Amino acid sequence: MMAIIDVPALATILRDAAKAEILPRFRRLDAGMVRQKSEAIDLVTEADVASERAIAAAVADAMPEALFVGEEGVAADPGLLERLAAAELAIVVDPIDGTANFAAGLPLFAVMAAVVHRGETVAGIIYDPMGDDWVMAEKGAGAWMRRPDGTDERLNAAAAVPLEQMIGSVSIAYLPQDTKAAVLGNLAKVRLAANYRVAGHDYRLFAAGHTHFVMFNKLMPWDHLGGTLIAQEAGAHVARLDGSPYQPHHLTGGLLLAPDPDSWALLRHEVFTV
Known part of the structure; x- marks a missing residue:
């Protein structure tokens, strides 16, 4: 598939945001840094907001033509979702997936991004800040585990079982x-x-x-x-x-x-x- 964006560069943006904005706050949140959205299991923290802000700024510099759709941005402007369907190019981001785990001090959360081109998902990245590695894919190119040293491992779904x-x-x-x-x-x-x-x-x-x-x-x-x-x-x-x-x-x-x-x-x- 012809490259639409530099996916490894986007992966690095997620990692940089995690290191600057998420990990320094892990198990260091006080009550004023966490708030409830729709219900007790739907939380947002200071780290979510700071991470999304950092990712959005880096994406704007690297890909100024892309519509940026972040979870916290949509909370403030639901109309972003309507724009996603018609966008030529969009970067869709979850600044902290598993916020309830993060807020509870459980080391099981992720930073995620997807690239949407003319209504089709063409790339996806899931970064694990605790393991410091990515699972990623580009359409037609397979799914891979990538480590910071540049080594890759191809991923395959499980075989069928009863x-x-x-x-x-x-x-x-x-x-x-x-x-x-x-x-x-x-x-x-x-x-x-x-x-x-x-x-x-x-x-x-x-x-x-x-x-x-x-x-x-x-x-x-x-x-x-x-x-x-x-x-x-x-x-x-x-x-x-x-x-x-x-x-x-x-x-x-x-x-x-x-x-x-x-x-x-x-x-x-x-x-x-x-």
């Missing part, structure tokens, strides 16, 4: 109450289901072949655009719960990832049909 052997990540927080109860009951059919409260690490684990499925219901672009592309480039099957392709403008419809179409259909029928 339903009772499947291990996966399931986010149930935004399911309707009756649906939640049904899904929780159906999960008894798989070997193990967990939730890490950080989509970035759900995607990293899945793309590296450590889990067999991932399910989300709430679809905000900064949470899923990069991760779904990485999963697809690792060889996985990704679709909304109605079977349709996931696109950058989708905010509803749920999302299910599996090693292949047959595994996806099995999970949809046995676990996530409600």
